[in-house]
Amino acid sequence: MAGSGVQDVLEAENAQWLEEQERIIDELGRALRAESQTLSEDDETLSQAVHRAVQHYHDFTKTAASAQRQRNFVAWPAVSAVERVFMWMGSLQRPSTAFQLLYALIGHQIQAELEALLELGTAMDVRPASLASLSALQLSQLNDLQTSTIKEEDRIERETAKCQQSLTDQPFNFSGEFTRAPALRSSDEGGSSSSTTQENSALGQKIAALQELHMQADALRQSAFDKLLELLHTSYQKGQFLLASAKLQVALRRLGRSNVPPFPRGL
Numbered sequence: 001m002a003g004s005g006v007q008d009v010l011e012a013e014n015a016q017w018l019e020e021q022e023r024i025i026d027e028l029g030r031a032l033r034a035e036s037q038t039l040s041e042d043d044e045t046l047s048q049a050v051h052r053a054v055q056h057y058h059d060f061t062k063t064a065a066s067a068q069r070q071r072n073f074v075a076w077p078a079v080s081a082v083e084r085v086f087m088w089m090g091s092l093q094r095p096s097t098a099f100q101l102l103y104a105l106i107g108h109q110i111q112a113e114l115e116a117l118l119e120l121g122t123a124m125d126v127r128p129a130s131l132a133s134l135s136a137l138q139l140s141q142l143n144d145l146q147t148s149t150i151k152e153e154d155r156i157e158r159e160t161a162k163c164q165q166s167l168t169d170q171p172f173n174f175s176g177e178f179t180r181a182p183a184l185r186s187s188d189e190g191g192s193s194s195s196t197t198q199e200n201s202a203l204g205q206k207i208a209a210l211q212e213l214h215m216q217a218d219a220l221r222q223s224a225f226d227k228l229l230e231l232l233h234t235s236y237q238k239g240q241f242l243l244a245s246a247k248l249q250v251a252l253r254r255l256g257r258s259n260v261p262p263f264p265r266g267l
Contacts, residue, residue, distance in 0.1 A: 031045050
């Protein structure tokens with residue numbers, strides 16, 4: 001019964017998250033369409049929609065990071081196998097995925113506006129500045145930010161690998177228990193208790209180190225997201241990116257909960 005109760009709570013959290021994401025998609029979509037159809041420079045509605053989308057992302061990642069620490073790295077017990085495949089360090093996708101998504105959007109937007117230009121024979125100056133209009137300086141800054149983000153991802157992964165590979169540094173008894181090295185054994189009667197304490201301490205240090213790396217990963221994900229948005233100068237550009245990001249998360253969630261064919265045997 002207790003297990004069923006926890007699962008019910010997790011399912012409720014999932015449903016609430018999905019509902020909120022769909023609301024954000026709808027709100028951002030309507031605000032972007034309205035902005036693209038008006039000659040007014042007033043984008044207060046779009047700015048508010050962008051602010052709510054960013055705040056939802058911040059709240060969500062903060063809650064997920066807290067849950068991950070409380071549940072011993074398992075912050076997403078209700079997610080599907082498909083979503084887990086694309087997770088990085090126990091949470092959302094790699095921070096650098098945001099840049100790949102942005103570059104894909106830029107390419108798509110340039111193609112769409114070029115086709116419109118060729119069809120109409122003239123540029124539509126009244127359109128808001130989209131992702132296709134990013135300056136050379138913005139693109140250079142995005143490239144620098146992406147490069148530094150990937151370097152930090154690599155560092156976290158190297159440190160994580162070291163921590164994982166050091167698991168057997170603490171001598172392992174093949175009966176299924178971690179034991180002290182023979183040189184550290186005590187001849188007194190309290191030796192067994194002391195050994196257990198040292199074993200727990202050594203493993204505890206490894207777990208603490210992994211938890212710290214997961215926290216660094218969460219911080220990098222948040223920092224890269226915020227800095228990327230800062231480099232997008234208009235609410236329209238921010239809205240385009242946030243809309244695509246929300247759609248990606250919802251698409252993964254729906255795909256994972258649909259009847260996905262199993263992987264072939266041997267893979």
